[in-house]
Amino acid sequence: MTQLAPPALRSDNEEKPGRSRDPYYDNAKLLAVVLVVCGHFWEPLVEQPGQRHLKALYLLVYAFHMPAFILVSGFFSRTFTARPHQLRRLASGVLIPFVLWGTLLTLFNNALSGAHAKIQPLTPVWITWFLIALFLWRLTAPLWRTLRAPVTIATALFLASGAFSLGAQLSLTRVLQFLPFFVIGLTLRPSHLARLRETRWVKGAALSVFAVAGTAAYWLAPRLGAGWLYRSSSADELHVSYPHWLAQSAAIYAAGLVLTAAFLALVPHRHAWFTTLGAGTMSAFLIHAFVRQALVHTHVYDHEPLHNPAGQAVLTVLSIALTLLLCTRPIQQVMRPFIEPRLNWLFRHGESSPNRPA
DSSP states (O other): OOOOOOGGGOOGGGGSTTOOOOHHHHHHHHHHHHHHHHHHHHHHHHTSTTOHHHHHHHHHHHHHHHHHHHHHHHHTTTTOOOOHHHHHHHIIIIIHHHHHHHHHHHHHHHHHHOOOOOOOTTSOOGGGHHHHHHHHHHHTHHHHHHSSSHHHHHHHHHHHHTTSOOOSGGGHHHHHHSHHHHHHHHHOOHHHHHHHHHOHHHHHHHHHHHHHHHHHHHHHTTTSOGGGGGTOOOTTTTTSOHHHHHHHHHHHHHHHHHHHHHHHHHSOOSOOTTGGGGGGHHHHHHHHHHHHHHHHHTTGGGSGGGGSHHHHHHHHHHHHHHHHHHTSHHHHHHHHHHHSOOOGGGSOSOSOOTTSOO
């Protein structure tokens, strides 16, 4: 039986009966979510003294891991035209999980910390910003496809966003600052990615790009705050002038775009032992947050072994293992009601099925 990807990273074409999955895209999704999870488990350590090597690795990963994840999401949104079945799936597979998982994370953090944070349905809780951003990006996908220069306009909106403090609701700052990567994904064709992954000299160049970027990240580690890579702050919020924000954000955007292309060039395009796990990335993305928060609130990061490279290597291996476990089919089946709940009772019937012509 063909395993379907979560709706957040799934295109209509993947739902056609008998259509085989391209392992390249599952490999890309899996490797991207592995980097996301590792970055989150490194995060409590990177700003501590003596962690330049870890912060450099963190900066390198954060420069492209979400841009790559978002670009692939945009690529899988190319067939979104706001047909009724697509809107139903967008609501049940993205919007409802945003509210549900934000509530669960708030209650979980309150239970661990003894705090009494209020549930605020419109304010993303940590990782849930991606769900509401994806909802807004995908909802506007038909509009972007009608524009003459969608990438230029999306980039202009991103650059303008630094001049305003947009608040926490709906994570609008991140929505705008990551928007160009989603729109680039919308404009790509499979042939573009095929050339990227199949041209031999491009793979060699990609390795060189990562070597240079790694060296740059090590140099920047004592000089660059990680907050610049979260794309969640305006110039005022980062305590810099708008021209400063504009120049630095543009450089980070360009670096993210180059590193994303390099990452996609290096992703294996053949079926591997881990390929089928790429269909379960959303369960790993959501569930790992609870494990990480439990480690933070139980002060695991205060233990000395995690402050040296050997302990951090073990942490990284365990993070990868957790990601792969959370992407397995049994976990997907257990979590499906919470990640893609069936909400037939909520919608009107009679619209065309996703597997029938409209």
